[in-house]
Amino acid sequence: MPYSRLRLILGDQLNENHSWFAKVDEETVYCLFETYSEATYTRHHIQKITGFFLAMRAFAARLRDLGHDVLYFTLDDTREAGWETITDAVDAVRQREGVTTFEYQYPDEWRLDQELIKYSEKAGGVVCDSEHFLSRRHDVADLFKGKDRYLMETFYREMRRRHDILMDANGEPATGQWNYDEDNRGRLPAELSIPAASTFERDAGEVVELLERHDIPTMGRMPGGRFTYPVTREECLEALKDFCGNRLVYFGTYQDAMTRRDPLLYHANLSFATNTKLLSPREVIDAAVRSWKQDPERITFNQVEGFVRQILGWREYMRGVYWAKMPEFATTNALEHRAALPGWYWTGDTKMNCLNHAINQSLDRAYAHHIQRLMITGNFALILGAHPDEVDAWYLGVYIDAIEWVEITNTRGMSQRADGGLIATKPYCSSANYINKMSDYCKDCHYNPKKHTGEKACPFNSLYWDFLDRHRERFEGNYRMAFMYKTWERKGAAQQAAILERAAWVKEHAEEL
Incomplete structure (x- = not known):
């Protein structure tokens, strides 16, 4: 027929x-x-x-x-x-x-x-409709109509109410508190064991040969030619069950932690499954909430709220920003950054331990968790002054979950602040101090995280202060940045000059770091 x-x-x-x-x-x-x-x-x-x-x-x-x-x-x-x-x-x-x-x-x-x-x-x-998302394309634009800044927290609370997730019978947050972000910033204890995640290994040789046959340019690596992500609904459901049973218990507390010990830690790594729609966001949220309700003594509320916020809040919010601001969003460059992204973003060949580890993990696994993306690779690109077009291209290519609607808003918006502050109230930049606090990357590094000048000074330090100095007119009045500008002033003219001189050298020799 x-x-x-x-x-x-x-x-x-x-x-x-x-x-x-x-x-x-x-x-x-x-x-x-x-x-x-x-x-x-x-x-x-x-x-x-x-x-x-x-x-x-x-x-x-x-x-x-x-x-x-x-x-x-x-x-x-x-x-x-x-x-x-x-x-x-x-x-x-x-x-x-x-x-x-x-x-x-x-x-x-x-x-x-x-x-x-x-x-x-x-x-x-x-x-x-694709019948996947929990919000409509235009919801963010409607909610923030006439506003210069889109606050994710406002949208998140609206979504909690709309879908009755983690709410009580009176329409209030279940515990009386909306957000447990303050409880989700723990550094990983050395003695805490990290559970192995389920993998779904298969030989990908046929697809690799197909791409080679048609001269498809690629980046990254696939060690041993073995592909390990779930690609069927049954496998994705198994991966969701594995996360809820083994890693949700510490997800919230250690979601910002970084370590060389394990690439996944307590993260779900379900973004490829959800972004291909093999899993729906609602069933992922429901599974996590159900696990918490079944064992609230083991899985504390900040673990599940932190996870729900990532899916119901951040993921849906980023999609809404995308449809509110495209196509102009794809070319915005509010900070007028023009520098080239160093070539070692494609090889991982750098002496900086944090970037070496995060980039090589990305090249080997097509995965890095959100703080590695935001505060290591993204942070360095921001304070270096890399052109957001180059940063976009790298992030869109390197991660298996990178579809433009979720990649570009996180990269060009939150990470590189090329949107002029639409998404974030402050730029997400830091010196080596934050990286040293939240990871074990700085241990045994070629560079000293405590030094700002000199040959062995961590490049993050001088670049951080250089970033603040060159964008002073833009950020000095930001209430969240005021303390850092006061700290910069206390350093005095001579120390400032030395730091800026080191930053100039770092920028000129970025390929050699």
Whole structure:
């Protein structure tokens, strides 16, 4: 029987619980495409492309098992046919199959949204919701209409109320306190054991050969050619269960801690699973809340609230900012930073232990937790004065969970403050003191975290003060920065000059650090 309806499934729309799949329709065919444009719009980590292709293939197989008709086109197929983009492929298959109706779900990236809107104007496409997020595209814009600053805490509280999560019968926060961030900044004790996370190892050789065959440029590494992330819904549910049972117990307390001992610590590492929609944010939140309720003596409230805030608050908030401010957000550079990002961001070859570890972990695993991203790699790029375009490209490429809606708002906004302060009340910058406090990175480092000048002085120190000095007019009046400017003044002219001289040397020799 010929098909009358073609439904497009993008690589980050792998939600088998979507209403599309509630019943089998013999006149509907579902299509998934591996295309050159999606593999090359940025230089992706080898594990990122591998993960998406493996998850897409597994999802196609799952839909077939459920009785749906699926057409799946590998990169070999689309390249041979000359289909460079998603809409090239859709158009060709529609004509080949004689399909009259085209349907798709709202994409989460601006560029794909625009591509599909343009195509739909010609093809008469019908769009529907992805049925994944807990907020609507326009909720953040509506909530902060007319405001110069978007406060995540305001949005977070609204979402808690709207979805009745961690609330009491009177519509108030369950414990009388909204936010336990102050209890979520612990340094990891040396004696605390870190549980091993479940992995889902498989040979990725076929996909690697496919990418090589089509000269797809990649970054990063895949040790042993083995891929370890979950790519099926069953595996993702197992990973969620593992987190709730073994790591949620200390997630909140040590979510900001960093160590060379373990890459994951107590983090969930479920962002690839949720960003591909194999898991929904609601079921992830519900699983964590359920674990806390079942064992509140073991899992204290600050652990679960900290986790819920990341999903219900920060993740949804970042998506809302994205849709409120794109496409202008992608080119904003409020600090007018222009420096090149050092080449060792792509190799990890630096004498700074913190950056060496965080970057090499990112290159080996396509993963780093949020403080490694914000206060190590992002912090250094900020105080160096790196161009946000270069920082964006690196973050969008290197992490397996990096889809633009969540990457660019965190990177260009929170991390690099290129948005002029829309998202954060202060720039997220620090000297080596913070890194030494929150990690074991500074131990045995080539550089001394306590020195500000001299050959062995940690580059973070002079760059930090240089950043504050060169942006003094912008930040001196910020109430959260006032103490640091007073500290800078107390150093005196001679010490300031020496620090700025060291910073100038560091910036000139950034590739050698």
